[in-house]
Amino acid sequence: MNTHRSEDAFKQVIPPVAKKETASRGSKATGKTKVRKEKSRQQVALGISPLSKIGGYAGAIIAALVIALPLYFVVITSLKNHADIYADPIKWVPSVWVPQNFSYVWNTLNFDQYLMNSIIITSILVVIKVSLGVLSAYAFAFIKFPGVNALFFLVIGTLMVPNEITIISNYALVSQLGWRDTFTGIIVPLAGVAFGTFLMRNHFRSLPAEIMEAATMDGAGFFKTLFKVVLPMSWPTLMAFILITSVNEWNQYLWPFLISDTGRVAPLQIGLTLLQNNEGLTNWGPVMAGTILATLPMILVFLLLQRSMIKGLTAGAVKG
């Protein structure tokens, strides 16, 4: 009973993305949502005075400016020459466009290599984490074995351990193994997955029980069940898992910062720090160009797939 309720709540928490799933469940549910929607729209229309509408738009515009203005400022600074950057008041449009800031950062300051490192580290971590997450979620959702609850709590419990308490001992271990300044040293300690396990397990448990039973009766083994039955019904959640993992690993800072001391295997975020050490506070143009290069891939992913990403975040916040 209890679980059912919490799974209903799960669906309510994520309506914008869950809509498709609900719709495929049959016309009854869809009809209900429609009625509900119309009703709410009517009431909202009745309840809002012109004054509060103006207030609403004013608030939205202020919020948009607070976020967009710094972003715009960074973008134009990356395209300005020295004189424009130090102009007072701010030049909102550069008098000369200087894309050379980007080529300087790219060619002279090793950003091509940092980008490659970021791609290597992120893609390996995503593959490992998503695989481990799906496999352990499968076990936690569908298999009953002694100690399964304790093991699940052991996995989830790591979410409560702040990283600063693990770095000292892990750094010592990685040094002993001779993994400093290697991809292995960056990747392996980050490879365990708790959030994704939780996310996928919750989703697996929301799948209709009959389908799993049918698969068992057909004599389908683990691999067949996973790839032919479970995963095909899990793409939206899996996608969210992949996206959130990509963003997190791409933006990973403290651990790669400690391990990549010569910069040979440094990802972009660390490369940006090295760039800032060399050029910061004097040469803002290239520094801002580097900032944009370190950010652009995730901004693109976000623009294309933000719904999926948001779904993953909100599903992680499931409450009963």
Next chain:
Amino acid sequence: MTAPTIPGLENSTLTHEPPQRKYKRGTKATLLGLALVLPNLILLLVFTYRPLIDNIRLSFYNWNIASTRPATFVGLDNYIEWAQNPVSWQIVLQTAIFTVAAVAGSMVLGLALALLLDRPLRGRNAVRSLVFAPYVISGAAVGVAFQFVFDPGYGLIQDLLGRVGLDSPQFYTNPNWALFMITTTYIWKNLGYTFVIYLAALQGLRKDLDEAAEIDRTPRLRKFFKVTLPQLRPTTFFLSITVLLNSLQVFDIINVMTRGGPLETSTTTLVYQVYQETFVNSRAGYGAAIATIMFLAVLVITVVQVRMQERDK
């Protein structure tokens, strides 16, 4: 073994099985289950739980992480030294100010924006995306960018303040303004998270809210405190824990913007002090002691939060 309660997750754990689901059981199933779980579990045991314990052990030693000389046992000396150093308490205070401001700021603003952008405004989807966007930018990139945004000579903030006739505060050199700068930057970057979680929760409550609005025509502000806010309590609880844990781990923004300065320690939080002592001052035992103190503090705060939540139920 009684499993520990994980705050924010306790209602959706394995303890309540749906009765109709048939599980695979038996030796073969057990082997399969363990085979699926073990690789992940071993990684977490080796790189999360082992160092957690090991860190506590190290905190009783005097140890240089960069040298091969063996560590010497010093008992509680690291803890005593920490407690007797006035700088420690200054850093604790700064950590508390930053954390409270970051958690409260991002939650209040996130909720306000969620309420605002839940209304039927034209173009709200674009603004929603915009508010969420900084969340996907790395802390390092946001830090570097905002170092220039806050630049007292040529930054964005000084320009805007100049337009209304104000001088820019010295964000890099004044300790209070430096901490303000770090906190604002953190909130700007992480607002998108609290925003989307609250927005999703509001959309989930839509039906109930409508019914409530139908029944009584209370003023909006009262309705917010009497109807909306209590219903959002589970979300608020979840966020208060996740945002707290997240803000207590902030390293990238501080490392990039201020290195813990000005005046050496004005924006140093406990995490940054752990890094400084361990990797810059080569005092890993002392760093480990600070990390342990911090972990215990997090544990106590979380338990208190869970208790408060349970009492309110």
